[in-house]
Amino acid sequence: MNNNKRILITGGAGFIGSHLADKLLENGYSVSVIDDLSTGSIQNLQQASPSPYFQFIEGDVGDYEQVFELINEADVVFHLAAAVGVDYILKNRVESIERCLQGTKTVLEIASRLQKKVIFTSTSEVYGQNNQLPFVETGQLVIGSPQTFRWSYACAKAMDEFMALAYYKEQGLDVVITRLFNTVGPRQSAKYGMVLPRFLHQASKNEPLTVFGDGSQTRCFCDIDDVTRALMALINCTAAVGEIVNIGSAEEVTIDELAQRIIIQSGSLSDIENIPVHEARGEGFDDMQRRVPDLQKIKNLIGWQPQHNLASIIENLVRKIGVAENEVRLPEAIKLVK
Template sequence: MRSLVTGGAGFIGSHLVERLLADGEHVTVLDDLSTGRSRNLDHLIGRADVELRRGSVTDPAAVRQAMDGADRVYHLAAAVGVRLIVDSPLSSMRTNIHGTEMVLEAAHQSGAEVLLASTSEVYGKNTSDLLHEDADRVLGSPLVARWSYSAAKGLDEALAHAYWNELSLPVTIVRLFNTVGPRQSDQYGMVLPRLVGQALRGEALTVYGDGRQTRCFSYVSDVVEAMVALAGEPGAHGSAYNLGGAEEISMLDLARRILAVTGSPSPVDLVPYNLAYGPGFEDMRRRVPDNSRAHALIGYRPSTPLDTVIARVAEHLLDPRSAPSAAVT
């Protein structure tokens, strides 16, 4: 099996690449390193079963070349993170929309299967007890940058479904809910590594808003296992699958758990959204996944406890080997 992983130098992508290599696959990585990090793949440089290519999914030639010979494509390349979306909405939309179109078309031309990584952001402000895959999308104004990411990823899913429905492209969609773990950067607004880093440095943990907004965090290894299983399941084609954590927790309680796990004496400070992201920022009060569809098809059940996740993120941040080094060429 030969697989292409777009965004393979990213947090989730690099874990996926390792998982595929462990299965004996040949893996090609395409990443422009705009948000991915070369150090995530340093330990793979020189292996005969992995090819590292620096390039953008918005470049048709780069996508076609990386796709050559691939049986399956895991499309993870995207502009991600609240901070990046708010600060650079235009480039983010271009990457997320045009990049996905380039990948889908190249896969159609080459005959490769596709697994498209989408996001729980597509549900917007829907605060249902359990968000199932057919739940309504509740979005704010298209003039608010926060919702551009949700709109773009929703369009990505629509494109993928159209390729499956009209052109018979084998494509499966996964919606990821706050995936966390080692190698995740806090640079673009990812809450768990940001808070863990603050705790380890003895700084105040900055929780935005009133801290009562809730999320369900899922460990990257649990998610990667499910992605590989779904990619290999023909019955998954043409559908979307939630992949999220099992424990709902408020951001204030998350900060307290991090303090307990790390033993940090840091205080917790509440920071208004307008100071963190600027005027007009909107957030979701609640986001809880219904994982029953993925469980029914592949037996998906998130199993890594949150305290274990926090400890592993802290261990990674304290490891001097996580410092930058060689680049993907």
């Protein structure tokens, strides 16, 4: 059943955007997607495409006239279009910054003129080297040196947040800012440096799982189903307007343990190979040692919390992509999951 509300997703052919499109269609929304397919893929939209309530436009989110027409037809805009992944950012420096800033300015300016709600997906990267954990939305953003280009994405996204809140304060634009923490799931590519799909790809070939550094750095991985559920709930949450909210999981795991879990749960014959960070990312690369979200705010706003733990996430991905058909070492897997 269609509820006659149309949603526009910029960057909707990417990993997160395509799953969001599927979720919205399942819940009766009409969905338009604009994507230039620079990092997204038309294959990600195979589930959505047959729906009579779905349309795809190959285009640039910086194209003012085209985006104006699409936002004019929409009730709510999810702005996801941006550069993807550390590897992509390091190889496409100018483009990554311009895509973040110019695309966001176009979307916010048009949405403000037309008074359409915008839900903007920012990133946990903006917390930078802050060591006050868990990360609270009102916490400090501690960005590293401009000469360490890894922080350019965080800075660009932080400026996007400032811009969004400026439109909210000055123009009365309904805007919600979400900071996503390591979203994972089917369709996520290993191509741009995301660690979990990279490990799964290596495990599927019984190749060494390459851990950058000593593997002591930690992350919290959140299933795409949980993330899209949260994003969709924010459509009708008036209390979230003008706010910044974390979306993620609080289940912290070291990268070394993540590699071990994937090997065991997939039954792969892979080993773990530690590679010096400077060899993998270049000289002077900085990283966040820990990244853990405080989730109290989003729980208070929409009653949301993640339903998938890391063990079930890995199990689901192993099953869906058919990682190695070797015998799974069950006793070790049970021990690690506990």
